[in-house]
Amino acid sequence: MAEKRAFVTGHPIAHSRSPKIHGYWLEQYGIDGSYQAIDVAPADFAAFLKSLGEHGYCGGNVTIPHKEAAFAGVVRRDHAADEIGAVNTLWFEAGALWGGNTDGYGFAANLDEHAPGWAINGPAVVLGAGGASRAVIHALKERGIKDIRIVNRTLARAEELSRHFGAGVSAHGAGAVGELLADAGLLINTTALGMHGDATLSADPAGLPDHAIVTDIVYVPLETPLLAAARPRGLKTVDGLGMLLHQAVPGFERWFGRKPEVTPELRRMIIADIEGHR
Numbered sequence: 001m002a003e004k005r006a007f008v009t010g011h012p013i014a015h016s017r018s019p020k021i022h023g024y025w026l027e028q029y030g031i032d033g034s035y036q037a038i039d040v041a042p043a044d045f046a047a048f049l050k051s052l053g054e055h056g057y058c059g060g061n062v063t064i065p066h067k068e069a070a071f072a073g074v075v076r077r078d079h080a081a082d083e084i085g086a087v088n089t090l091w092f093e094a095g096a097l098w099g100g101n102t103d104g105y106g107f108a109a110n111l112d113e114h115a116p117g118w119a120i121n122g123p124a125v126v127l128g129a130g131g132a133s134r135a136v137i138h139a140l141k142e143r144g145i146k147d148i149r150i151v152n153r154t155l156a157r158a159e160e161l162s163r164h165f166g167a168g169v170s171a172h173g174a175g176a177v178g179e180l181l182a183d184a185g186l187l188i189n190t191t192a193l194g195m196h197g198d199a200t201l202s203a204d205p206a207g208l209p210d211h212a213i214v215t216d217i218v219y220v221p222l223e224t225p226l227l228a229a230a231r232p233r234g235l236k237t238v239d240g241l242g243m244l245l246h247q248a249v250p251g252f253e254r255w256f257g258r259k260p261e262v263t264p265e266l267r268r269m270i271i272a273d274i275e276g277h278r
Helices: 018-028 042-050 067-073 079-084 103-114 131-142 155-165 174-181 225-233 241-247 249-256 264-276
Strands: 004-010 033-039 057-062 089-093 096-100 124-127 148-152 169-173 186-189 213-216 236-238
Touching: 004 018, 004 249, 018 033, 018 249, 018 264, 042 067, 057 249, 067 096, 079 096, 079 103, 079 131, 089 249, 103 131, 103 213, 103 236, 103 241, 103 249, 124 131, 124 174, 131 148, 131 155, 148 155, 148 174, 155 169, 169 174, 186 225, 213 225, 225 236, 241 249, 241 264
Parallel strands: 004 033, 004 057, 124 148, 124 186, 148 169, 186 213, 213 236
Antiparallel strands: 057 089, 089 096
């Protein structure tokens, strides 16, 4: 049987840790397969999608800036991709190119692993109204959280998301964050604040109740200013690395026929890689 081939594409793509994650699983399970990073410029992306079958790929991952173009370019989409408006996973089914989105799955699975029972902890405050927040809001709704409050500097973007997701999702300007935190059980940062040594605090967790969980989808650094500020309060914190690891699981299972496990060893390997590049 021919080797199964998968990929991750973006522009740029050299920084992606996906080849390390999938390469680790291929080796762990002794699977005859490969997973490579392919840099594709936006102007070439549509042609790249059309050529997947002839190049022998069974599927792959899509990252910035191609997630919306992949959404438009596939033949069929799963429910999560339709809700989120972006595609990060591609596969062939009955000869047709499908697109899915596993970011919401990865977000929820990370919390399942590190804060079991988290979904009873509403209301949720979501900081940011970009692409990542759409995946997070989708995951929160799927888990039955009825009060989701989007906080964004540009109120219009938060309002657009609140209309898209409907009942139970409200939009707020940055000035409202203090009062919104007073009864919140979940605080989620989906903005780039705190990334790469930026010390800006996206919100002050001091105003949260004692039972609240604080999570950040940023994973470089592993402990962001938001998580560092939550720790002295004794609040449960969950870093963003698990979201990256867990979102890779459904794609690997589709392409290579085995559901992989997110192990402490895999996590240690990716942390070592992050620290090696700092």
